[in-house]
Amino acid sequence: MLNRRLLRVKAMQSVYAYKQSEESNYELALDVIREKFAEELSIVGNEHKEAFAEKEKLAIAYFDHNYKKGTTEVMNEQLGEDSIKAGAQAVKRYQELLLKDFESFKIKMVNDTEKIYVRYLRYFKYLFDLAELSKKELDLKIERGAANLEKETQLHNLIYRNEAIALLKKNTELKEELESYKLTGEADWQQFKEWYVLLKKDNTFFENFQGKEKSFENDRLILRYLIKDFFFKNEALISEFERQDLLWAENRTIIRSMLLKTLKSLEEGVDSSAEILSISRNWDEDKEFFLRLYEKTINDEEEYQEEVIKHSKKWASDRIAKVDQILINMAIAEMMSFPNIPVKVTINEFIEISKIYSTPKSWQFINGILDSISNSMMKSGKIRKSGRGLIDNR
Known part of the structure; x- marks a missing residue:
């Protein structure tokens, strides 16, 4: 989420x-x-x-x-x-x-964000197709009279006969969502054969699960391994996901977290137990926040720049790093435009973002200048808070 x-x-x-x-x-x-x-x-x-x-x-x-x-x-x-x-x-x-x-x-900003949910759903389809392929491969080997069926039989038992995967396949809400986003079509079996071969070569997978007593909890652990370790750590799969999604390196953490949360919600024998997550608790409200923050940051940049110049006495505004300038402008936009978000929450959020996306010491500069700007603008009445927005401002 x-x-x-x-x-x-x-x-x-x-x-x-x-x-x-x-x-x-x-x-x-x-x-x-x-x-x-x-x-x-x-x-x-x-x-x-x-x-x-x-x-x-x-x-x-x-x-x-x-x-x-x-x-x-x-x-x-x-x-x-x-x-x-x-x-x-x-x-x-x-x-x-x-x-x-x-x-x-x-x-594009909204579309890319909404695609995160579609990619979350697509991983369920990957699981189902991989499990289905394990049956196809075993059946094909039997039909051809192959002598060595050990790995095929093991994979068939571990993923095709996996009760946790079966529960997800039976989930009505998940079925409807997959159909809604047109994710129920025929699989690219050539691609999944490559993935299937990679899984057959994953010795850790077999060491962890082969020979263990059949139980729902073990099946859930198998599913967790497929999500957490196979899909999100195998270098060949990572390359494929990066090819499909230019923002995959950034989106992977949230998608993995969503998948594992759904997995955790599964209850043995309860078809509807899986919690199929939405993109957010209230996407209409979050999207409005999202769009307004983008629009205000760009449209009112000149007003925010005046505040930055006034409070960055030791720094000429044109010497401030571009990312830092954007983060400062966004923070001012948020403080002025969203009365229900406390000032301290806004400042802390943009400090944390700067630690990841800007220079090592940027967060200290951003913290200092936003603290100065927010105090001044609250005194002048340019920043007004109400409801939950007052919590951290007293």
Whole structure:
């Protein structure tokens, strides 16, 4: 199940991607000016090169003055109509690109997060298909009159006849969810044959479970091993999962935790005992938090920057690391926009995130500046808390 910290991390990554896109969009917008004057120069001839270079220079100056706010202010009397027109087109292009990126990163952020739940469900399908393949392989060997069936028989007994896996297969809610997300189709048996061979070679698996008395608890331990040690530690499988999901290294912990929690909920002989987790306790509420945090961080950046400049006396704002700046802005956005979240909770969350995603000493700087900003903004009334948000602020 997703927690708010993971959502903050996802939002941070999306804000970072958006900020990176600002730099490329700036160059793309300048290309509008360069291409316009290059095209006109090719028509009139190189004897006018200096004049067109001056027009281009003035158009870029106009663009630099206006692009961030999307304004059309003429700040220089030397600007001619051609330079103003080219500069205005570049400003318009820049703003269009920004809006497109703003929306696309927001959509991707939500989609990537929702895919975590789909991947959680997909691991159940992996278990079922792997168990089914153990039966197919044993049947095939018997049909061909193979002499050595020891490993096939062992795997068949350990996973196809596994009561914990059988309980999951019978679970109505899980069936419906797999069908809902179209995860019930024919398996890629070639891929599962490769996985099956890897499991056959896993001596630790057989040493741990072969020959033990048949019991539901042992079957649950087998299932735990498949999830925890086979799926999430086998290097070949890890490579495949990374290929399928670019964010797998980041998502693996939450998916594994969700799977193990479901496994822990299984009760012997109770078909509906498995707790099929949702993406969060209240995804509509969490998604609203998620989206608003992303939107406010980007849209109100200028306001937050004023606070940072005011309180970072020892540091010029342009010397603050990009990730640190984003985390500070996000924290301010959260403190101002969510009255029910205590200030100390917000600061602690972003300190913990900075320990993972920023430089070793960043958390100390972030802690100090957020403490100073929050105290000042609470006194001025810019930060107002209510309900649960008051708990840690007294």
